[in-house]
Ligand SMILES: [Fe+2]
């Protein structure tokens with residue numbers, strides 16, 4: 001897909017070391033994905049088609065929050081408080097201020113966050129599967145599949161905003177920047 005790097009092989013062990021922390025961070029990622037989709041509806045209500053797509057997306061992300069919360073509850077855990085997401089913040093810092101660049105960049109950042117979430121949730125599915133934890137493997141596999149579709153939705157919404165060459169250039173920029181940001185972050189029990 002659009003990612004320019006693969007997650008380091010040692011990431012799984014670090015992320016799985018504290019399951020409550022990982023699930024708590026995951027819950028907040030899903031919550032922020034829902035909020036971000038609705039924030040785009042709030043900022044761009046005149047863009048008719050995307051209002052429907054983004055609202056459906058927010059609905060699906062909210063259902064992911066419910067699923068992560070249910071899994072936490074089955075372990076007898078409540079979600080921990082959210083901690084700053086340096087990954088998303090560094091990407092959002094690249095969003096330009098003027099339209100239509102602002103919307104283009106916001107949609108591309110969302111596409112990269114979804115694509116990276118897809119990669120990582122699939123790594124969790126595989127890693128927990130190899131440990132024989134089928135419940136977690138199925139859980140992450142199902143949610144990971146959805147994130148891949150979401151990345152495609154954001155790209156679909158972004159593509160018509162500018163001429164093709166401008167789109168490709170910005171996609172390449174965020175591809176390189178995302179890989180750079182990720183490489184500088186420590187491995188921890190969180191999704192990014
Ligand atoms: Fe999600």
Ligand SMILES: [Fe+2]
Nearest residue numbers: 033114147150
């Ligand atoms: Fe998503």
